[in-house]
Every structure is written in structure tokens, then in C-alpha cells.
Amino acid sequence: MKRVLVNNLIDHMNEKVKISGWIYRIRKLKSITFIVLRDRTGLVQCVAENSIAEKMDLKTESVVSIKGIVKEGKNKLNNFEIEIESIEVINSTIGELPIEVNNKDLNINLDTMLNNRVLSLRHEKISSVFGIQNILVQGFREFLTKEEFTEIFTPKLVSEGAEGGTEVFKVRYFEREAYLAQSPQFYKQMMVGAGFERVFEIAHVYRAEQHNTNRHLNEYISMDFEMGFIEDEREVMDMEERLLKYILSKVKEEGNKYLDILEVKIPEIRGEIPRMKLKDALDILEKEYGKENLDGDLDPEGEKLIYRYAKERLNSDFIFLTHYPRKKRPMYTMPCGELETYSFDLLFRGVEITTGGQRIHNYNELIKNIEYKGLNPENYSSYTCVFKQGMPTHGGLAIGLERLTAQLLGLENVREASLIPRDRTRLTP
Amino acid sequence: MKRVLVNNLIDHMNEKVKISGWIYRIRKLKSITFIVLRDRTGLVQCVAENSIAEKMDLKTESVVSIKGIVKEGKNKLNNFEIEIESIEVINSTIGELPIEVNNKDLNINLDTMLNNRVLSLRHEKISSVFGIQNILVQGFREFLTKEEFTEIFTPKLVSEGAEGGTEVFKVRYFEREAYLAQSPQFYKQMMVGAGFERVFEIAHVYRAEQHNTNRHLNEYISMDFEMGFIEDEREVMDMEERLLKYILSKVKEEGNKYLDILEVKIPEIRGEIPRMKLKDALDILEKEYGKENLDGDLDPEGEKLIYRYAKERLNSDFIFLTHYPRKKRPMYTMPCGELETYSFDLLFRGVEITTGGQRIHNYNELIKNIEYKGLNPENYSSYTCVFKQGMPTHGGLAIGLERLTAQLLGLENVREASLIPRDRTRLTP
Structure with missing residues (x-):
């Protein structure tokens, strides 16, 4: 299945797609998990049943491929979201990340910024x-x-x-x-x-x-x-x-x-x-x-x-x-x-x-x-x-x-x- | 007077222009001298009365500005030539040039080519x-x-x-x-x-x-x-x-x-x-x-x-x-x-x-x-x-x-x- 870039998802409403990128943010609720995925073109919110998400070792900044359906759904990022069918972890992060990159501002000093370029x-x-x-x-x-x-x-x-x-x-x-x-x-x-x-x-x-x-x-x-x-x-x-x-x-x-x-x-x-x-x-x-x-x-x-x-x-x-x-x-x-x-x-x-x-x-x-x-x-x-x-x-x-x-x-x-x-x-x- | 590039001369027929570049070739006849001038856009033949050309110390590869009229005149290079009114030597070459650059082929070895880049x-x-x-x-x-x-x-x-x-x-x-x-x-x-x-x-x-x-x-x-x-x-x-x-x-x-x-x-x-x-x-x-x-x-x-x-x-x-x-x-x-x-x-x-x-x-x-x-x-x-x-x-x-x-x-x-x-x-x- 060919990868679709986030900024092209709008052309695939109600279709099944594969998207790939980095996990920007994970938010677990009682029965579902929100995953925001980032690729070079933008961010998209994805929603998984916990039965899917809990099987995986999901961490922010890990590289994943997600297959799912593009559904209408207004959120902070777009007017659509991905209803996740499956997740593949391509490369998991190891250990603690020295910087949290999903804050509005990084608030780190220059050396930390450059050491972790x-x-x-x-x-x-x-x-x-x-x-x-x-x-x-x-x-x-x-x-x-x-x-x-x-x-x-x-x-x-x-x-x-x-x-x-x-x-x-x-x-x-x-x-x-x-x-x-x-x-x-x-x-x-x-x-x-x-x-x-x-x-x-x-x-x-x-x-x-x-x-x-x-x-x-x-x-x-x-x-x-x-x-x-x-x-x-x-x-x-x-x-x-x-x-x-x-x-x-x-x-x-x-x-x-x-x-x-x-x-x-x-x-x-x-x-x-x-x-x-x-x-x-x-x-x-x-x-x-x-x-x-x-x-x-x-x-x-x-x-x-x-x-x-x-x-x-x-x-x-x-x-x-x-x-x-x-x-x-x-x-x-x-x-x-x-x-x-x-x-x-x-x-x-x-x-x-x-x-x-x-x-x-x-x-x-x-x-x-x-x-x-x-x-x-x-x-x-x-x-x-x-x-x-x-x-x-x-x-x-x-x-x-x-x-x-x-x-x-x-x-x-x-x-x-x-x-x-x-x-x-x-x-x- | 603004310089005109050789490939734009065609738009200045019968006008007075200034061209600048390198002297590609000089050929002296009995009463006139042909000077071929080269700039980054091409070559053009120019003709001077010997009374003008002989006053100057003209050498191949010297940098000159030439003022003159663009006249019709078929030659090997173009369908026009420059009738020279005046020549200014901007920078004269000094001594013998190690390469003659106005031959069809250079016929020099690699070291000579690179030493005289x-x-x-x-x-x-x-x-x-x-x-x-x-x-x-x-x-x-x-x-x-x-x-x-x-x-x-x-x-x-x-x-x-x-x-x-x-x-x-x-x-x-x-x-x-x-x-x-x-x-x-x-x-x-x-x-x-x-x-x-x-x-x-x-x-x-x-x-x-x-x-x-x-x-x-x-x-x-x-x-x-x-x-x-x-x-x-x-x-x-x-x-x-x-x-x-x-x-x-x-x-x-x-x-x-x-x-x-x-x-x-x-x-x-x-x-x-x-x-x-x-x-x-x-x-x-x-x-x-x-x-x-x-x-x-x-x-x-x-x-x-x-x-x-x-x-x-x-x-x-x-x-x-x-x-x-x-x-x-x-x-x-x-x-x-x-x-x-x-x-x-x-x-x-x-x-x-x-x-x-x-x-x-x-x-x-x-x-x-x-x-x-x-x-x-x-x-x-x-x-x-x-x-x-x-x-x-x-x-x-x-x-x-x-x-x-x-x-x-x-x-x-x-x-x-x-x-x-x-x-x-x-x-x-």
C-alpha cells in the first residue's frame, strides 16, 4: 500500500490509507487513544480503539505507519481524522528523549538545542x-x-x-x-x-x-x-x-x-x-x-x-x-x-x-x-x-x-x- | 554610454554603441584593421581605419571598449559588423601569453591547460x-x-x-x-x-x-x-x-x-x-x-x-x-x-x-x-x-x-x- 502524505489526506475522504511519520502526541482515554502523527507536510489526529493501541509499545517520536480510514471529524488540526485499523512501529525510540518536541515552545538553551539537533x-x-x-x-x-x-x-x-x-x-x-x-x-x-x-x-x-x-x-x-x-x-x-x-x-x-x-x-x-x-x-x-x-x-x-x-x-x-x-x-x-x-x-x-x-x-x-x-x-x-x-x-x-x-x-x-x-x-x- | 552585449547588437542596427570585451583576433590590412571582440555572449567583427588602430597598442586578449556604428556587413560571425569610432584599452595584456586561445583547437596538454586556467x-x-x-x-x-x-x-x-x-x-x-x-x-x-x-x-x-x-x-x-x-x-x-x-x-x-x-x-x-x-x-x-x-x-x-x-x-x-x-x-x-x-x-x-x-x-x-x-x-x-x-x-x-x-x-x-x-x-x- 502506498503512503499518503498528511497534506494530501483531504483528497482521500472515507478511503483507507496508509500514513507514515513520527508520533507527535499520544493521549489515552478510557476506551480510545488519540495519536497525532507528524510527517514532513503536517500533523493529523488518529483515533484507535484501545484494543489496538494497547497491544503496541507506542512512544512519542517513534516512527510508525498507520493504516486506517479518513473520516470527517473536526479537531484542532484538521476537519478530518484517521480511524486507525492497524499500526506498525517502524523504529521505536530508545530511552528518554533529551528534548520534548511537542511543546509550543522548546524552552531549551542553545547548547541543548545544538547537541540534540x-x-x-x-x-x-x-x-x-x-x-x-x-x-x-x-x-x-x-x-x-x-x-x-x-x-x-x-x-x-x-x-x-x-x-x-x-x-x-x-x-x-x-x-x-x-x-x-x-x-x-x-x-x-x-x-x-x-x-x-x-x-x-x-x-x-x-x-x-x-x-x-x-x-x-x-x-x-x-x-x-x-x-x-x-x-x-x-x-x-x-x-x-x-x-x-x-x-x-x-x-x-x-x-x-x-x-x-x-x-x-x-x-x-x-x-x-x-x-x-x-x-x-x-x-x-x-x-x-x-x-x-x-x-x-x-x-x-x-x-x-x-x-x-x-x-x-x-x-x-x-x-x-x-x-x-x-x-x-x-x-x-x-x-x-x-x-x-x-x-x-x-x-x-x-x-x-x-x-x-x-x-x-x-x-x-x-x-x-x-x-x-x-x-x-x-x-x-x-x-x-x-x-x-x-x-x-x-x-x-x-x-x-x-x-x-x-x-x-x-x-x-x-x-x-x-x-x-x-x-x-x-x-x- | 551603456555597454551593449554582442548578442544584443542586432537590435541596434545603424546605431552608435559601446561594446566591451577581449580582443579575440587582430588582422591588419593596408588601410584598415579588423578586430574581433569577444564578450560572454559571443564574437563580433569590428573594423577600424588604420589611423585609429595604429595609435593604440592593441594585443590579443587585452580588454577593450569599442565605440562605433553597427553596420550591415556579412562576415563569418554575423550579418553585421562594427565600424569603429574609438577604442579604449581597459587592461592590456603584459608579455607573451602562454596559450593562444583563438585557435579552433587548443592542442595543449592537461598541465598547461590547468596551469593557465x-x-x-x-x-x-x-x-x-x-x-x-x-x-x-x-x-x-x-x-x-x-x-x-x-x-x-x-x-x-x-x-x-x-x-x-x-x-x-x-x-x-x-x-x-x-x-x-x-x-x-x-x-x-x-x-x-x-x-x-x-x-x-x-x-x-x-x-x-x-x-x-x-x-x-x-x-x-x-x-x-x-x-x-x-x-x-x-x-x-x-x-x-x-x-x-x-x-x-x-x-x-x-x-x-x-x-x-x-x-x-x-x-x-x-x-x-x-x-x-x-x-x-x-x-x-x-x-x-x-x-x-x-x-x-x-x-x-x-x-x-x-x-x-x-x-x-x-x-x-x-x-x-x-x-x-x-x-x-x-x-x-x-x-x-x-x-x-x-x-x-x-x-x-x-x-x-x-x-x-x-x-x-x-x-x-x-x-x-x-x-x-x-x-x-x-x-x-x-x-x-x-x-x-x-x-x-x-x-x-x-x-x-x-x-x-x-x-x-x-x-x-x-x-x-x-x-x-x-x-x-x-x-x-
């Missing part, structure tokens, strides 16, 4: 986070594919660090040492130069950051794009603005079910996202909020204050900060004068969710800038050599998927937006 | 490989999304090896040691149990294999799916059969341009893909081809001979081999009797492109099988514990993207199907 994900408030995340990913891909970007897959085992920092994981690669890629930066630039012109990648990146904060992961999903033949970094910001509008309206259209469960409202981007030079933002922080001594960058408190400013004065959840100092940006960033760069961050509700900018396309300028950053060009030769072979003007950005998800849904910790997060101390499950 | 990818026979690969990826995603599979992203930094082998890359993870995932096996099973029921992932996996063959990569793209509530492994094979039919017809519909360039014909799957027990395949090899001493598995020569058999006798490019021996399959594979398993490989033109099967869902059986394989269950506790929490019957498979691409397009080496491959000796570019 398979159970916690069965709760609709948890799985809805990933329902939304999937729409974000699909929206990113759809929009960029329509804009003629090509999807690429580039190596995460690399011999050169993209960001020039020390926060890289080392891998024993046979007789040699390799690193885990901190970003697909070099490769997406190379693929622009290879003739694809416009490329995107959605893949893991790795940061060996020592600190354990609520907004850092050591392995996270980076949604990157890079585009050739641009005038300057403003074209990249324009593209991101349209991309975000597309993604957010897709979430509103397709994510209703999840948004209701999560009790979340999606912000609107009206017109243009405000753009402000970082320098001017620092001035505002000093003048408006008395925040001083920011050395050419924002700390988390500064980001929050700028969000407050953007929200209260500019009526926006988002703000682009532009023209970051040269000394704060990686060597591939296009300089703007002696001190600044054609670069930007996008802050969303006080957290940076994007870093982007125009890149250097001229070989000699690139070598000079690598030296300016105190690095040795010889260490980057397999990257720099392509700039002798016809590299167009280009720029791009990266959006951290977990951060975007967390900010959009108001999650306190970015780990909640990762199915199986990796941080300073967490390598399991 | 940005240049070699500009050749249409090379970039077409990835045009097809993109359709394969999109087809995989589209089909499974329609079948209600959920896309997942699972960690590649892991504390336990999925396959129980020794061929893992070690990563220094702060004070500890971690490994690069050989497959998303444990996590996709967990996500089935987490209630998604059906999941897929397209991501890198890592194999620290010592050997350097034409069909192995140390980092490759694995297209995985896993599905719950199955009867046995045959449902997984059924799903793959439909998936492959979908993907191949999508390649035929959308990949014509690339298939013509590559001079490739896509095979048809008529009816069912033949299914044969591995045992029977080994018998055939012995009886028909005198091939003996295969210890319960096929070597590359055996795979080729079975392909010959499938092609000549069964009229199929594909063949499923089933019921692999327990001793050859990982500990999570569902045993079938004492010696065999509910598992399969899919061979395509003599190369294994898929491994799959039903998995054990019962906790006690899993522990017993881990011990049977000579492994210590304690090393897998964060995986095995979820089998106490309600795990449905399930099974799945993995398709190696580069292998599928290479076999489909008749590439000699799987490295040709990786944008930036990693092998025993290659860590750059």
Missing part, C-alpha cells in the same frame, strides 16, 4: 528558520541567474590565503601544508577574467577566529558574486539592492507559513538603501552619540548606533557604509586616493551582512598594493599572473547566509541559523 | 564543458526540489570519518584535530531523521587518496540525496533513474550550443536502466571475458568490460550493479543476509558515477554492524545516538559531478571537468 529540528519553530533560509538561497540563485551570472564551484583547499590574515585553518595535504579557503575571492575574480564575466558561488568558507561570539561561525555559508566591466563599486551596490529586494519579496510570497510560525515581519526596502561614507558615519557617532576613538572602523556597538541612526533618521533597516580605509581592506581592494578604497559594507539591523567593493584589475597596481599591505607578491603569483592576461574592471561582494538569516528572523545567535554549526569549541554532532 | 577557459571548447556542467547541477536541483527534497548545507569540518577509511585530510582545529568530510553521509541521514525526510546537498567532499589517476580528484563536488520512508534500495534506484532522465533531457533542450561545440551526443535512457547483481556481473566477466579473481568488486578493467556487455547485449550506456558484499560497503549500509547488502553502484560508460543504497535505521543493528566492520561504536556516538530518537527507513546516493560531466562529454580526464582541480600534486592555481 535532530530532535530540535523537529520543532516547527526551529525547522521554519531553515524553511526561510532555503528561500534566501533560492532567491539569491534565481536573481543572479536571471542577471546572467554563472554558478561556479571553486576549491576550498588552497595554497594562498585570500585575506592575508592569520586566521586560517591549516590542512596536512600529503607532504605539504594547505589552507582552508577564507573566501572564494581569488577564484571568483579569476572566473570573471576567464570570460564568464559574472559569477556566483554559494559554499562554505572557513575562518579560524579565536573568539566565540554570537555572530561568528568558524565554518559558514558565503553567498558570493563578482561582476566584470563595472564603472565602480556603486554598480555592485546597485546589484545588491535589487538582489535584496528580490529575495525579500520572495520570502514574503513563499515564506508565509514560516513567518507566521516565527511571528516575524519582513522589512521593506523603500527606494534606495542609504549610502554613507564611513568617515561621515564616524563623525555622526561622535557628534550624536559621543562615541570616539574608532580607528577607522566600527565596533559592534558602533554598528548598533549607526543602525539606530539609520532607523530613526533615514527610516531604513539597511545602510551601506562606503570608502573604508585602505589599511582596513585586503590588498585586492581598489584604492580611492591615498587613504580610502572603493569599498562598502552593508549593515542590516546593526550587523554587517555584506562586505564588497571594486577590485584592482591592473597588474602593476595590484603588485604595488600587495607591497603596500606589507605582503610578498611572490606568495600570490598564481593569482597575480592572471592580471597580465586581460582582466576587466570588476567588483563583487559576499553575504553571510547565516547572518542574513539570523538578522532577518531576529535570532539572538547566528548558530541558530546553521543546521550543524562549527565554532571555537563545537565539532559535533 | 583563466586563459584556457576562454576557449569555447573548454568553457562549454562548464556550460553543460551547470545544466547538470541545475537539473539535479530542479528535479529534487519538485520531488519535495530540501536543500541542506552540512559541515565539512568533522570529528568523525563517515567512511571509516584512512583516506582523510587532517585539519588543525585550534587545540584539536578535525577531518575534512569524505561525504555528507552522516548529516544527510540525520536531516532525514530531523523531519525533512528528503534532502539533497551539492558540495565539496574530500578524499586523501594517494593515487593520481585520471578519474580521481582529492576535492570534488558530490551531488547527494537521501530519502526517508522507503521500502528498500530499489526506490532509490527508481528515483535516480527518473532524475537522470530529467537531467539528460534538460541537457538536450538547453545545452545544444555547447553540445555542438563539443561535438557530443547525449545518450538516451530507454525504459529502465538494467539492474544486475554484482555476483552475476562477476560471473559474466569470468564466462564471457575470462576475467577472474575479482574479490567481490570490479576493477577499472572489469567496469569497462561490464559496460561493453551492457552496451552490446542490453543496449544501455548505464547499468546498475546491486547487492555489493558487506565487507566492501561502509558500516551504515543495510545488510542483506550474512554476506550482501541492499546497495548499488551505477556505472556509466564503464565508470562508477554513483554509489548508493539503503541504510540501517535500527540503533541496535547499526551498533552491531559498526562492530562487524571492526570499528568502535564509541567513536560514532554523536551519529548513532540519533537512531534512538526515531529514524525512519531511508536510503540515498551520491553522484560525482565531475565524473558525470566527464563521462557524458567523453573527457579523458576528470580534471577537465573541474574549474580548479585539486589532486595529489596540484594545489594551484
Whole structure:
């Protein structure tokens, strides 16, 4: 007998069906037992004579198949229920479950949630986070594919660090040492130069950051794009603005079910996202909020204050900060004068969710800038050599998927937006 | 002035336009110079008075913008050409190019192709490989999304090896040691149990294999799916059969341009893909081809001979081999009797492109099988514990993207199907 999914039962009124899933709840009355069954499409109430139910060792979260008739019957879940004829236990739970997943709210701490990920994900408030995340990913891909970007897959085992920092994981690669890629930066630039012109990648990146904060992961999903033949970094910001509008309206259209469960409202981007030079933002922080001594960058408190400013004065959840100092940006960033760069961050509700900018396309300028950053060009030769072979003007950005998800849904910790997060101390499950 | 793409020029007859791209070819005549420009959409012939062209330092593969009038004029490429008014060199090539990309065939060896990836990818026979690969990826995603599979992203930094082998890359993870995932096996099973029921992932996996063959990569793209509530492994094979039919017809519909360039014909799957027990395949090899001493598995020569058999006798490019021996399959594979398993490989033109099967869902059986394989269950506790929490019957498979691409397009080496491959000796570019 073929399994029928819960959301298709309505088409089988008064028929005998087989349904399969997890036992969500059991309630035993004097002569009958109510069993609520959950599959990937929903919940359904089933009713068994105790003569049937008592023969079985039924436990919540056990996997069962139930055969029975779909009968009219109004209950909290549906306008029908299943009159059980037989139950088969496919896989019984063993021992006590560490989490009760059939409460309205889980009320567990983050570690318990993550240590018991398979159970916690069965709760609709948890799985809805990933329902939304999937729409974000699909929206990113759809929009960029329509804009003629090509999807690429580039190596995460690399011999050169993209960001020039020390926060890289080392891998024993046979007789040699390799690193885990901190970003697909070099490769997406190379693929622009290879003739694809416009490329995107959605893949893991790795940061060996020592600190354990609520907004850092050591392995996270980076949604990157890079585009050739641009005038300057403003074209990249324009593209991101349209991309975000597309993604957010897709979430509103397709994510209703999840948004209701999560009790979340999606912000609107009206017109243009405000753009402000970082320098001017620092001035505002000093003048408006008395925040001083920011050395050419924002700390988390500064980001929050700028969000407050953007929200209260500019009526926006988002703000682009532009023209970051040269000394704060990686060597591939296009300089703007002696001190600044054609670069930007996008802050969303006080957290940076994007870093982007125009890149250097001229070989000699690139070598000079690598030296300016105190690095040795010889260490980057397999990257720099392509700039002798016809590299167009280009720029791009990266959006951290977990951060975007967390900010959009108001999650306190970015780990909640990762199915199986990796941080300073967490390598399991 | 806004850039017009080459494939849109037809809409701008007799207008002044700006086009941008790479100089594909330069041919100087007595009073005029022909310049063929390439952008991501195609090639166009442009004509300049020598008075304009001679002022500039024009080199093949330099990046330029050209302004001029679109005029009627039949040539090998189009029914129009550009009458050049001005040329701007955006980025000139420096020195000799290691490859000439404007020949009909590249005629370079594999190392030269891969060492100069940005240049070699500009050749249409090379970039077409990835045009097809993109359709394969999109087809995989589209089909499974329609079948209600959920896309997942699972960690590649892991504390336990999925396959129980020794061929893992070690990563220094702060004070500890971690490994690069050989497959998303444990996590996709967990996500089935987490209630998604059906999941897929397209991501890198890592194999620290010592050997350097034409069909192995140390980092490759694995297209995985896993599905719950199955009867046995045959449902997984059924799903793959439909998936492959979908993907191949999508390649035929959308990949014509690339298939013509590559001079490739896509095979048809008529009816069912033949299914044969591995045992029977080994018998055939012995009886028909005198091939003996295969210890319960096929070597590359055996795979080729079975392909010959499938092609000549069964009229199929594909063949499923089933019921692999327990001793050859990982500990999570569902045993079938004492010696065999509910598992399969899919061979395509003599190369294994898929491994799959039903998995054990019962906790006690899993522990017993881990011990049977000579492994210590304690090393897998964060995986095995979820089998106490309600795990449905399930099974799945993995398709190696580069292998599928290479076999489909008749590439000699799987490295040709990786944008930036990693092998025993290659860590750059």
C-alpha cells in the first residue's frame, strides 16, 4: 500500500490509507487513544480503539505507519481524522528523549538545542528558520541567474590565503601544508577574467577566529558574486539592492507559513538603501552619540548606533557604509586616493551582512598594493599572473547566509541559523 | 554610454554603441584593421581605419571598449559588423601569453591547460564543458526540489570519518584535530531523521587518496540525496533513474550550443536502466571475458568490460550493479543476509558515477554492524545516538559531478571537468 502524505489526506475522504511519520502526541482515554502523527507536510489526529493501541509499545517520536480510514471529524488540526485499523512501529525510540518536541515552545538553551539537533529540528519553530533560509538561497540563485551570472564551484583547499590574515585553518595535504579557503575571492575574480564575466558561488568558507561570539561561525555559508566591466563599486551596490529586494519579496510570497510560525515581519526596502561614507558615519557617532576613538572602523556597538541612526533618521533597516580605509581592506581592494578604497559594507539591523567593493584589475597596481599591505607578491603569483592576461574592471561582494538569516528572523545567535554549526569549541554532532 | 552585449547588437542596427570585451583576433590590412571582440555572449567583427588602430597598442586578449556604428556587413560571425569610432584599452595584456586561445583547437596538454586556467577557459571548447556542467547541477536541483527534497548545507569540518577509511585530510582545529568530510553521509541521514525526510546537498567532499589517476580528484563536488520512508534500495534506484532522465533531457533542450561545440551526443535512457547483481556481473566477466579473481568488486578493467556487455547485449550506456558484499560497503549500509547488502553502484560508460543504497535505521543493528566492520561504536556516538530518537527507513546516493560531466562529454580526464582541480600534486592555481 502506498503512503499518503498528511497534506494530501483531504483528497482521500472515507478511503483507507496508509500514513507514515513520527508520533507527535499520544493521549489515552478510557476506551480510545488519540495519536497525532507528524510527517514532513503536517500533523493529523488518529483515533484507535484501545484494543489496538494497547497491544503496541507506542512512544512519542517513534516512527510508525498507520493504516486506517479518513473520516470527517473536526479537531484542532484538521476537519478530518484517521480511524486507525492497524499500526506498525517502524523504529521505536530508545530511552528518554533529551528534548520534548511537542511543546509550543522548546524552552531549551542553545547548547541543548545544538547537541540534540535532530530532535530540535523537529520543532516547527526551529525547522521554519531553515524553511526561510532555503528561500534566501533560492532567491539569491534565481536573481543572479536571471542577471546572467554563472554558478561556479571553486576549491576550498588552497595554497594562498585570500585575506592575508592569520586566521586560517591549516590542512596536512600529503607532504605539504594547505589552507582552508577564507573566501572564494581569488577564484571568483579569476572566473570573471576567464570570460564568464559574472559569477556566483554559494559554499562554505572557513575562518579560524579565536573568539566565540554570537555572530561568528568558524565554518559558514558565503553567498558570493563578482561582476566584470563595472564603472565602480556603486554598480555592485546597485546589484545588491535589487538582489535584496528580490529575495525579500520572495520570502514574503513563499515564506508565509514560516513567518507566521516565527511571528516575524519582513522589512521593506523603500527606494534606495542609504549610502554613507564611513568617515561621515564616524563623525555622526561622535557628534550624536559621543562615541570616539574608532580607528577607522566600527565596533559592534558602533554598528548598533549607526543602525539606530539609520532607523530613526533615514527610516531604513539597511545602510551601506562606503570608502573604508585602505589599511582596513585586503590588498585586492581598489584604492580611492591615498587613504580610502572603493569599498562598502552593508549593515542590516546593526550587523554587517555584506562586505564588497571594486577590485584592482591592473597588474602593476595590484603588485604595488600587495607591497603596500606589507605582503610578498611572490606568495600570490598564481593569482597575480592572471592580471597580465586581460582582466576587466570588476567588483563583487559576499553575504553571510547565516547572518542574513539570523538578522532577518531576529535570532539572538547566528548558530541558530546553521543546521550543524562549527565554532571555537563545537565539532559535533 | 551603456555597454551593449554582442548578442544584443542586432537590435541596434545603424546605431552608435559601446561594446566591451577581449580582443579575440587582430588582422591588419593596408588601410584598415579588423578586430574581433569577444564578450560572454559571443564574437563580433569590428573594423577600424588604420589611423585609429595604429595609435593604440592593441594585443590579443587585452580588454577593450569599442565605440562605433553597427553596420550591415556579412562576415563569418554575423550579418553585421562594427565600424569603429574609438577604442579604449581597459587592461592590456603584459608579455607573451602562454596559450593562444583563438585557435579552433587548443592542442595543449592537461598541465598547461590547468596551469593557465583563466586563459584556457576562454576557449569555447573548454568553457562549454562548464556550460553543460551547470545544466547538470541545475537539473539535479530542479528535479529534487519538485520531488519535495530540501536543500541542506552540512559541515565539512568533522570529528568523525563517515567512511571509516584512512583516506582523510587532517585539519588543525585550534587545540584539536578535525577531518575534512569524505561525504555528507552522516548529516544527510540525520536531516532525514530531523523531519525533512528528503534532502539533497551539492558540495565539496574530500578524499586523501594517494593515487593520481585520471578519474580521481582529492576535492570534488558530490551531488547527494537521501530519502526517508522507503521500502528498500530499489526506490532509490527508481528515483535516480527518473532524475537522470530529467537531467539528460534538460541537457538536450538547453545545452545544444555547447553540445555542438563539443561535438557530443547525449545518450538516451530507454525504459529502465538494467539492474544486475554484482555476483552475476562477476560471473559474466569470468564466462564471457575470462576475467577472474575479482574479490567481490570490479576493477577499472572489469567496469569497462561490464559496460561493453551492457552496451552490446542490453543496449544501455548505464547499468546498475546491486547487492555489493558487506565487507566492501561502509558500516551504515543495510545488510542483506550474512554476506550482501541492499546497495548499488551505477556505472556509466564503464565508470562508477554513483554509489548508493539503503541504510540501517535500527540503533541496535547499526551498533552491531559498526562492530562487524571492526570499528568502535564509541567513536560514532554523536551519529548513532540519533537512531534512538526515531529514524525512519531511508536510503540515498551520491553522484560525482565531475565524473558525470566527464563521462557524458567523453573527457579523458576528470580534471577537465573541474574549474580548479585539486589532486595529489596540484594545489594551484
